Amino acid sequence: MLICEKLELTQGTFHLSADVRFSQRAITAVIGPSGAGKSTLLLAIAGFFAAQSGQVVLDDISLMSVAPGKRPVSMLFQDNNLFPHLSIYENVGFGVRSHGRLDANERRSVLSVLDRVGLQKMADRKPAALSGGQQSRVALARLLLADRPVVLLDEPFAALGPSLKDEMLDLMQEMLVKDAGATVLMVTHDPADAQRVADHVAWVADGVVHAPRPAAAIFADPPAGLRNYLGKMG
Amino acid sequence: MAQRAVAINPTKPGGIVAGLVLALTLGTLGAVAWRADWGRGLGAADWAAVRFTVTQALVSAGLSCLLAIPVARALARRRFWGRSVLVTLLGAPFLLPVIVAVLGLLAVFGRNGILNDALGALGLPEVSIYGFHGVVLAHVFFNLPLVTRLILQGWLSIPAERFRLAASLDAPVGRLLERPMLRTVLPPAFLIVFLICLTSFAVALTLGGGPRATTVELAIYQALRFDFDLGRAAMLASIQFGLCSIAAALAWRMTAVDGFGAGLDRSVDRWDGSRWGDAVVIALAATFLLVPLIMVIVRGVPGLLELPVDILRAALRSVTIAVISAALCIGLTLALALKGGRIVGLVGVLPLATSSLVVGTGLFLLVYPIVNPAKLALVVTALVNAVLALPFALRSVAPAVDKITSDYARLGAILDMSTWVWTTRVILPRLRRPLGFAAGLAAALSMGDLGVIALFAGDAQETLPLAMYRLMGAYRMDAAAGAALVLLVLSFALFWICDRGGRVDADL
Numbered sequence: 001m002l003i004c005e006k007l008e009l010t011q012g013t014f015h016l017s018a019d020v021r022f023s024q025r026a027i028t029a030v031i032g033p034s035g036a037g038k039s040t041l042l043l044a045i046a047g048f049f050a051a052q053s054g055q056v057v058l059d060d061i062s063l064m065s066v067a068p069g070k071r072p073v074s075m076l077f078q079d080n081n082l083f084p085h086l087s088i089y090e091n092v093g094f095g096v097r098s099h100g101r102l103d104a105n106e107r108r109s110v111l112s113v114l115d116r117v118g119l120q121k122m123a124d125r126k127p128a129a130l131s132g133g134q135q136s137r138v139a140l141a142r143l144l145l146a147d148r149p150v151v152l153l154d155e156p157f158a159a160l161g162p163s164l165k166d167e168m169l170d171l172m173q174e175m176l177v178k179d180a181g182a183t184v185l186m187v188t189h190d191p192a193d194a195q196r197v198a199d200h201v202a203w204v205a206d207g208v209v210h211a212p213r214p215a216a217a218i219f220a221d222p223p224a225g226l227r228n229y230l231g232k233m234g
Numbered sequence: 235m236a237q238r239a240v241a242i243n244p245t246k247p248g249g250i251v252a253g254l255v256l257a258l259t260l261g262t263l264g265a266v267a268w269r270a271d272w273g274r275g276l277g278a279a280d281w282a283a284v285r286f287t288v289t290q291a292l293v294s295a296g297l298s299c300l301l302a303i304p305v306a307r308a309l310a311r312r313r314f315w316g317r318s319v320l321v322t323l324l325g326a327p328f329l330l331p332v333i334v335a336v337l338g339l340l341a342v343f344g345r346n347g348i349l350n351d352a353l354g355a356l357g358l359p360e361v362s363i364y365g366f367h368g369v370v371l372a373h374v375f376f377n378l379p380l381v382t383r384l385i386l387q388g389w390l391s392i393p394a395e396r397f398r399l400a401a402s403l404d405a406p407v408g409r410l411l412e413r414p415m416l417r418t419v420l421p422p423a424f425l426i427v428f429l430i431c432l433t434s435f436a437v438a439l440t441l442g443g444g445p446r447a448t449t450v451e452l453a454i455y456q457a458l459r460f461d462f463d464l465g466r467a468a469m470l471a472s473i474q475f476g477l478c479s480i481a482a483a484l485a486w487r488m489t490a491v492d493g494f495g496a497g498l499d500r501s502v503d504r505w506d507g508s509r510w511g512d513a514v515v516i517a518l519a520a521t522f523l524l525v526p527l528i529m530v531i532v533r534g535v536p537g538l539l540e541l542p543v544d545i546l547r548a549a550l551r552s553v554t555i556a557v558i559s560a561a562l563c564i565g566l567t568l569a570l571a572l573k574g575g576r577i578v579g580l581v582g583v584l585p586l587a588t589s590s591l592v593v594g595t596g597l598f599l600l601v602y603p604i605v606n607p608a609k610l611a612l613v614v615t616a617l618v619n620a621v622l623a624l625p626f627a628l629r630s631v632a633p634a635v636d637k638i639t640s641d642y643a644r645l646g647a648i649l650d651m652s653t654w655v656w657t658t659r660v661i662l663p664r665l666r667r668p669l670g671f672a673a674g675l676a677a678a679l680s681m682g683d684l685g686v687i688a689l690f691a692g693d694a695q696e697t698l699p700l701a702m703y704r705l706m707g708a709y710r711m712d713a714a715a716g717a718a719l720v721l722l723v724l725s726f727a728l729f730w731i732c733d734r735g736g737r738v739d740a741d742l
Contacts, residue, residue: 048644069650080641085663094649146649 002045002150002183004209007054009037009044016040018054018209020202024149027177027184028212029194032204033229038187039078041209042152045185046075058150074148076156081139082127088114088138089123095145109145116175117141133164140168144175151176153186166196173197191230195219205229242643243635243661244653248573251566252581258621259584262596263475269599270472271465279445280453284473286442287449290366291431294373295424298381301374302423303416305519306385308512320520321386324379327523329675329729330722331682332376332436333699337706337718338526339363339372339441341533346711348529368441369449373434377427379523384426388419425485432478433589436684440703450474451591458689464599471595479587534719537712545701545717549724552698555616556681556728562620563676564669567627571635572661582628585621590685593618598689611690615697619680626679627672634668635661670736674729681725698724 004018016037022028030038043049045056047068056063063071082091089110096106114120117137119130127135136157143151153172157165176182188194194201200212205225222230276284309321327335343349343363350360363371392411400407438449448456450470457467570578597614598607607614638661646656662669684699691700698721705714 046648048647068644068647073648075644075648077644080645083642083645083660083664086659094651 001059002185003055003057004041004045005055005057007044007056008052009040009049010052011040011049014040015207016204016209017207018044020209020211022183022185022202022212023200024183025177025181026199027173027186027197028200028202029198029215030185030187030202030204030209031189031191031194031226031229034189036204037207037209038204039154041204042075042154042185042187045150046073046152047071071150072148073150073152074143074146075152076139076143076154078155078158081156082135084127087124087126088119088130091127091138092141092145095142113141113145116144117171132160133168136160136164136168137171140171140175144180147180149182151182151184153184155187155189158189165193169193169197191219242646242651242653242656243572243574243639244657245573247569248571248578251569252573252578255566255570255581255584255621255624258593258597258618259588262593262600263472263588265596265599266468266471266475266592268468269464270469271463272469274466276469276473279448280470280473282445283448283450283453283470284477286366286447287432287451287477290369290373290449291428294370294377294431295427297370297374298377298427299420299424301519302378302381302385304515305378306382306389307412308515309382309386310389312509312512312516314516320516321383323523324383326527326726327376327379329678329682329725330376330527331684331699331725332372332434333440333684333702333706334530334682334718334722334725335375335526336372336437336440337533337702337714338530339368339375341529341715342526343368343371348525364441365444365447366442369437369447372437372441373427373431375522375526376434376437377430378519380430381423381427382519384423385416385419388415391415422485425481429478429481429485429586432481433474433591435589435591435688436699436703439684439688440706450477451589454591454595455688458595458598464602467595468599471592475588475592478589478592482583482587485586530715530718530722533712533715534722535716537714537716538719539716540710540713541716541720542713544696545698545713545720548696548698548701549720551612551696552681552721553724553728555612555619555697556677559616559619559623559680560673560677560728560732562616563623563627564673566620566624567631567672568665568669570624570628571632572657574632574636582632583625586625588622590618590622590683591689593621594686594689597686607690608692608695611687611692611695614690615683615687616680618686619683620676623672623676623679626675630668630672630675631665634665638664666736668736670732670734673736674732677728677732678725681728682721 001024002022004020007018009016009018014037018041030041032038040049044051045063047063047066051064058072063073092110092114093102093106095113096102096109102110111120111123114123117140119134119137119141122130122134127138130138139156157168160168172184172186176184186193186198194215198215201215201218202212203210203218203223203226210223218226219230309317340363341347343361345360345362347363353360362368389412392415396411397407399405400410433451435449435451435455438447438452439455442448442452450473454467454470454474457463457470570582594614597610597618601607601610601614642660646660651660682699683697684703687695687697687700688703691697696704698717702714702717702721705711705717
């Protein structure tokens with residue numbers, strides 16, 4: 001289980017506290033007004049943002065002294081998730097930990113994971129030759145290959161159209177959570193995303209990450225801040 | 235604690251390179267200052283050199299700026315056939331070997347040039363290109379295009395909506411839009427040209443000379459090569475460094491990054507100014523810039539047959555030096571750009587405050603007691619040229635490195651890329667364009683260099699510009715013209731190959 005233990009994040013006048021646990025084999029949507037610190041929370045878990053105090057703990061092991069690349073964590077950012085000068089095959093290949101030439105086994109894994117997202121024929125192309133939806137699938141393929149227990153999504157599908165986005169969310173749920181059993185944290189500003197795939201929702205506002213609650217329950221009876229936020233969205 | 239920096243760029247080579255650059259700039263300055271013979275003080279000739287240097291630089295910079303304003307304005311508001319070619323050509327003088335340009339100018343304005351032929355046919359007295367106005371003419375030839383590009387950038391940075399608004403209000407465009415822009419663009423442009431003219435050696439060597447037209451750089455050369463007065467050469471070099479560092483400090487503070495003409499390929503719709511006036515201005519500027527270049531080709535082609543075999547050897551030597559120098563420059567630039575930070579920024583501009591002759595004098599003083607400087611001529615030339623091209627190369631590469639780092643360093647880190655993988659698989663492939671451009675620039679600048687090589691070389695180390703200069707000195711103008719054409723073609727070919735190499739297949 002992924003736990004933020006009395007985590008305090010500070011930068012200038014910005015402050016965020018998190019003392020929460022995230023369920024395994026589930027998607028937790030992180031929602032809240034812009035500037036509340038949703039992305040910062042993910043960056044801290046990934047190791048890109050140094051906490052003032054507190055711990056990020058996964059399965060009873062503290063991650064605080066572990067470098068981002070060595071953490072059992074994958075992350076997709078808002079943009080720049082693929083290297084434009086490398087082929088799809090090479091991009092996905094970086095999901096394998098050893099970064100020398102891929103051996104025969106690893107090459108097979110790359111191709112089979114590309115097959116799973118339906119892009120095996122595109123392996124030699126560069127990202128620019130693919131549609132936005134296909135590029136998202138490439139990023140998903142790399143997450144599947146990396147196979148890390150925690151996956152952080154910082155609105156990577158925000159630029160996709162509504163139906164493509166829904167398709168990607170469903171695919172994520174299917175492959176990352178149901179098949180691979182990952183703990184997924186998904187930042188979103190769209191409550192519909194959360195309602196579609198999230199098992200839990202963590203509300204972030206006023207400098208606090210609130211404990212995740214089951215999605216159905218929280219939307220049925222939202223706390224005051226969230227009700228306000230949903231009202232504005234509606 | 236704040237955002238943790240993603241430390242994925244290699245930084246160790248940058249430290250070593252910074253040390254090397256410091257040694258070559260401040261270290262040679264130290265050697266120069268230590269050996270300077272201040273006891274005799276500045277003689278009348280030295281004062282004259284300082285005065286001449288500053289005066290010609292001021293006049294050259296002033297004229298270049300003044301003349302560039304109407305040219306840039308005409309280019310900014312007119313669309314015509316060949317405009318983009320002309321704008322591209324405005325970048326050419328920066329790559330043009332100085333001595334080639336001088337030969338072209340001589341073919342137009344010299345004693346046997348087409349201008350004096352025409353004047354003679356009309357029974358008018360001939361003009362002389364030698365001395366103060368010759369030096370200024372050459373400097374304007376080189377810098378008018380540079381300033382025109384800088385101002386053109388300023389003009390095109392004024393949003394089209396403003397011109398539309400001004401036109402609809404029938405407001406004075408000049409006072410409202412243009413003068414404020416010129417007030418910000420012109421001072422740094424003036425300083426840059428002033429700095430270039432302060433350190434220009436080959437122009438003074440070929441068109442100046444004599445007690446009334448000697449620059450400090452030329453005086454250094456003469457003190458070292460003719461009088462072998464090391465103390466005086468060192469003293470003059472210290473003075474030169476002082477002059478340049480003042481100008482460089484001012485210039486660098488004031489300049490924005492020059493995109494080397496990116497985005498100049500458009501014009502702005504305007505509703506003022508005379509079409510014919512602009513046409514005349516553009517035609518005059520194009521004539522002034524193109525005729526000398528055309529003359530290099532016209533006179534050079536027959537001269538090719540006159541070329542001594544030595545010239546081929548000199549050309550081969552020059553190309554070798556240029557390639558080594560470009561490779562060195564790229565290595566230095568990359569190491570510094572990857573390291574980044576304020577100190578690197580400072581180290582990167584230090585070469586601007588010095589000059590080929592100052593560094594050359596310092597190195598000469600250092601190696602002279604140990605080995606015959608002529609033996610090191612080619613190595614020293616390649617190294618010094620690489621360091622002198624560094625500020626320009628860094629201006630093209632460093633912003634690109636910063637962009638790659640800010641776009642992809644986190645992705646590289648979360649994928650657990652090692653510094654080696656990150657550098658070879660991400661940084662280098664994504665840097666191909668700016669690296670190719672910088673390599674081309676360094677190669678062309680080194681190819682045309684007639685500075686440090688003149689201090690060090692004996693007959694056996696002649697480069698093409700030096701061989702050409704010696705041909706001119708021996709009044710073998712046909713052969714010199716042939717050599718000029720070879721030098722011109724080689725310089726632009728080297729630039730083109732490198733720049734092209736960076737562009738082909740570069741998916742970005």
